[in-house]
Amino acid sequence: MSSVTPPRGYKKEDIEKRRKWLQEKTGFCIDQVGPDEPEDLKGIIESLTGFMNVPMAIAGPLLINGTYAKGEFFIPLCTLEGTLVMSMTRGLFLTHLSGGIKTTHIKQEMSRSPIFIFDDIDKSYSFLKWVDDNYEKLKKIADSTTKHGRLLRIDKYPSQNSVILDFVYDTEEAAGQNMVTIATFEACKFIKEQFKHEKGFKYFIECNFNGDKNPASRNLILGRAHHVVASALVKENHLRRLLRTTAKEYAEGWSQCMRGTQMAGVLGYNMHNANALAAIYLATGQDVACVSENSVGIMSFEVRNEVDLYATLTMPSISVGTIGGGTRLKQAKKNLELLQCTGKNSSKKFAEIICACALALELSLGGAILTDEFATSHAKYGRK
Amino acid sequence: MSSVTPPRGYKKEDIEKRRKWLQEKTGFCIDQVGPDEPEDLKGIIESLTGFMNVPMAIAGPLLINGTYAKGEFFIPLCTLEGTLVMSMTRGLFLTHLSGGIKTTHIKQEMSRSPIFIFDDIDKSYSFLKWVDDNYEKLKKIADSTTKHGRLLRIDKYPSQNSVILDFVYDTEEAAGQNMVTIATFEACKFIKEQFKHEKGFKYFIECNFNGDKNPASRNLILGRAHHVVASALVKENHLRRLLRTTAKEYAEGWSQCMRGTQMAGVLGYNMHNANALAAIYLATGQDVACVSENSVGIMSFEVRNEVDLYATLTMPSISVGTIGGGTRLKQAKKNLELLQCTGKNSSKKFAEIICACALALELSLGGAILTDEFATSHAKYGRK
């Protein structure tokens, strides 16, 4: 008799068992194979049964002048929304003609925020001091768990009879969510050891303060993971030719057409950052669920030199890496190579490329809405 | 000489041209093929160049008793986050033992929100009345653009010297973002025709009020797309055995471990809805960028019968469909068939399954955090 839940295991024969199990249960047969060996997918997925083929396109070239990313890049995109690739290409081409996109990498800070609960507010208050006094010890423990990351600081947020500690790390080339979990966990074990006999003491490894997989003001304000700013100065003639508008029309129109943002209680101030993120994340083995947390950037436009359009995009939270996790997928690795995002500082470079592409997409989509081509282009390219 | 931007076209030979073009530009060779014919991907992606293989697993079975979804379901999941599939399976198994998950489909309302700008607040005020007076005409125009959707109502939000009209539709089995764009566009053309000679009149098809691809309070309050509520009553013995905790510990712990939510300005009140959404969306041809907008549910736990745990999850915005868009991908179609989500009311059924799976995942992850197994399980299953 077959088991209730799927048979476990990471080997090829385990996959076959699961496929057979599913067929028995449902009559449904899965048979797609992928380039990756099942054994290689440990740590990425359990109960692997097959593969999903997501169509991939190339947009670009992006011309960028950033802190780490410099030159021309061709962007692999996986999406199911017709017009997206074309629109990003339009934005990239438009900025390319105007000298490219500038980016600045502000910082990279992945964090994990355990909460420590005491039976009394006095004790939680004393704990604040205890953490300061024991910072070096905690740092040593946390840092000992990883070769690549290092604890930058512990921010302290008292709340009720508890204290949230925000462990903030540099995670180098890794996105680092697992890295900071494990490092913080070890530090917490030490803390727990000190306080476990205190009446009412409890701790939880995460209290949702980080906005991990959640849209949060905290991340808009303080940033989480890579914090990047991008800008582009779009010249009048290109704007007119490619977007059929002027800088003045664009800047004014944008401020009017975004009025719903303020009213609807939207976190951040952009139209479709999520689209650029999801498409690049999918093509490069990033965790697409992070889009919920990472899409909160601020886009702005102003007129320069009377006739040019100056576009800037702040993205305070881009949770990407170039090693570990899904980047181990063969195709993801290849695409990261295509983006020349390997080696030292490659995650920073990658985050800059992402922010630049999001700016290009926003610029193009904004244009489509302002000139009322949004619906017609979706009617043409968004349907069979 | 090769063109600056990728060669266009939906045919097989166009793909070859693009691959060649990319190789010339970068030396980088893309060669993966997928089960879908390039021509079939029109409307889904432009500049198709290859495919990305995303690993797929099966979780379940989910036992559900919903408005539309009834029985056992096996859930296809695409993810790159180790532990996710195992954790959802644990949650599904736990609820299965306890009699399954109940769901209620509250409503399905996809919307598009154009903004109409006047030079004077008097005119925008008069416009409110004009819309009421012309509602039937506008509905006729909008409805004429589609066989599947129908306008339910137009909500009116005055703001400054403008009015946001929220066109709310039933889009049946389609997610419907394109459908409502095109229908609203035609209605707007009529409005534009009436007012185009008014001084200062302008309109934009979208003003971000809808929270399309954005996290927004509006969607938490009013809902967008499918609005579903799920619940499960987990029995004491199963809770103890599978999650190693009690209902009292769980409910109290949850309220403490979620304190960061209130402080960080998180939209909604859950830990990882985004994870369940992204994994199912990927496997079924949904638009994963919508995760940014759809992840804002509210999770709650309470003790029942002194010892059992009652879990409820409200998801007011699940933007999914079972026809159109990415559901045309062969594998997506197959996975929707596996979920028995085809035909009439299948999108509602699908939304219920999604909400139930999100509840199961949240239940399991909550347990892992409360019993401090979160880090150890990620150390074990989230790494190579």
Add this chain to the structure above:
Amino acid sequence: MSSVTPPRGYKKEDIEKRRKWLQEKTGFCIDQVGPDEPEDLKGIIESLTGFMNVPMAIAGPLLINGTYAKGEFFIPLCTLEGTLVMSMTRGLFLTHLSGGIKTTHIKQEMSRSPIFIFDDIDKSYSFLKWVDDNYEKLKKIADSTTKHGRLLRIDKYPSQNSVILDFVYDTEEAAGQNMVTIATFEACKFIKEQFKHEKGFKYFIECNFNGDKNPASRNLILGRAHHVVASALVKENHLRRLLRTTAKEYAEGWSQCMRGTQMAGVLGYNMHNANALAAIYLATGQDVACVSENSVGIMSFEVRNEVDLYATLTMPSISVGTIGGGTRLKQAKKNLELLQCTGKNSSKKFAEIICACALALELSLGGAILTDEFATSHAKYGRK
């Protein structure tokens, strides 16, 4: 021996008792009298012991052309923030020179939002229909409790195993928080009677969905109490003379100097609506605690006719009345008379005046910040 808590009672001698009691307890003597008889303060305050004298100024004149407010008005203001009165007067004068401020009264909807809890999501779902079926009965009961208010509709928001009912009323000249409490309470008693034997049924008269005394996106989106829009077209020469700036500088500067708004997770989009509200509320017997809820307006500026400045302010939630509550204070009544806000539609007129004054204050303060006179004027007028 004196009692632990203050002696009760609304009569003059009760005040004396309390004063004596306080003196015994603390040695501290309160002796200020006010124009109001203690007996007249029943319903406004318990344990009256004295009066606080808040300085009052007159700003204006406001020139307004609204739906209800038309002509010139002199505005009584109570504040303790130096520069506020002068600044509002500057804004009022500036708009007066430019033809005054236009206002539109959009709607008046005070609400109360009880929550009804069921042991099962099916039952809460059925309850939605029950409410529709029994609407007329509920309306009759609610309306029977008041001569001045009437129920406009009941909005239904399902959440978890419960349903929030938003009872929305027209409360005419009253701010109406008490009116809607009592009316809703009676309707709830009827509901409770029907469901009290249902297992697990519970209800609470308020679930904080209304944002009563709280800043809430709900009120920005849906409005609560008076919803007013104000606008002014400020002519170039006046702008230059009084604010020492140009329309272009102002509009551009504003959009830059408000960048923190988007980042800090501010609800609404204005600088100091709270100041205008608090100062007018205090002078007219309104509940100043409502400032927390009412301050969430949206301010915007644009250039018109190349050189003029067009300012608009949307305030979706102004909880004021011209009868009942603190308006019974003699001085409050007098000030409402000064504002000619008595009789039919006077609360709407009053709300328009408030919105216009808030616009004028914002306009002036914005000017001070843009021209860097903010600090110097506060140094001069904000200190002894």
Add this chain to the structure above:
Amino acid sequence: MSSVTPPRGYKKEDIEKRRKWLQEKTGFCIDQVGPDEPEDLKGIIESLTGFMNVPMAIAGPLLINGTYAKGEFFIPLCTLEGTLVMSMTRGLFLTHLSGGIKTTHIKQEMSRSPIFIFDDIDKSYSFLKWVDDNYEKLKKIADSTTKHGRLLRIDKYPSQNSVILDFVYDTEEAAGQNMVTIATFEACKFIKEQFKHEKGFKYFIECNFNGDKNPASRNLILGRAHHVVASALVKENHLRRLLRTTAKEYAEGWSQCMRGTQMAGVLGYNMHNANALAAIYLATGQDVACVSENSVGIMSFEVRNEVDLYATLTMPSISVGTIGGGTRLKQAKKNLELLQCTGKNSSKKFAEIICACALALELSLGGAILTDEFATSHAKYGRK
């Protein structure tokens, strides 16, 4: 002929002129006098014309054990909402019986957030470093403007082509909004001097990042002004007698009856902090407009010892002072003396008292809602 705007001046005869002016304009005569000399009100209000008498009550006694506030206190309250004083007294009595309220003063940080705009994101990035390099100089300049305040640090928030600097101060006994404006202004003058020749450089003294007079996530997360936590352990018998409920009913009921909070996009998590703040602020010469910014606390309840109720309230932003501003009003000064809030650390002590009173009020109001006495008590005490 009388002037258009009110005649200026702080002297007694100026008041007479204004009264005459108003009478000419409107026929309306203002004649109330107050205990304060007009000349003494310079810096508090311009165009003083009279006084508003706000009824004042005494609630209490509060029994408190805080970092600074210790012992029994009698609380002066000015309100126009019937039931408020009685309700707070009930909460204070209830906590008094149970051993009083504990408070912890976490920190006091008033801030001002100017924004510095550059024509290029590179320059804004370099500016971050410049600020660090010149911190000591900036601190010296800022500190030189005040005897009472001192700059604690400058936090840096890059956004678009600009940088927000958050100047964070200890303002000792003053609320300090003016103090930090003037200190920051001088520091900004120095910065301006260095960068004024840079192309496109602009600066504004405030960019709304601080949430000054605005509800903001920033203040919930980072705190502004006094940050206080209060707690009380209410014993079973007192809870039963005074609130007619049990700890279990209370804690469970609260979590259900606050469901609207999560859904409505409310900032913070409390019912009526605004009421406690407004009433105490009015009685003590504080700026009531700050209620909009200060009301965002987080309230929580849990069961302790199986039967007792543990209540905690975090208020991260209480903008009060015991010197300067409106505290110069004679009655305000007296009331601060009644509260023994004078001298060193008195503003911290005062903030603790406020937080404790807010907890007591919330505790009592929560009880009224949970036992369905909210409407009946308002019907009895909230009406004439």
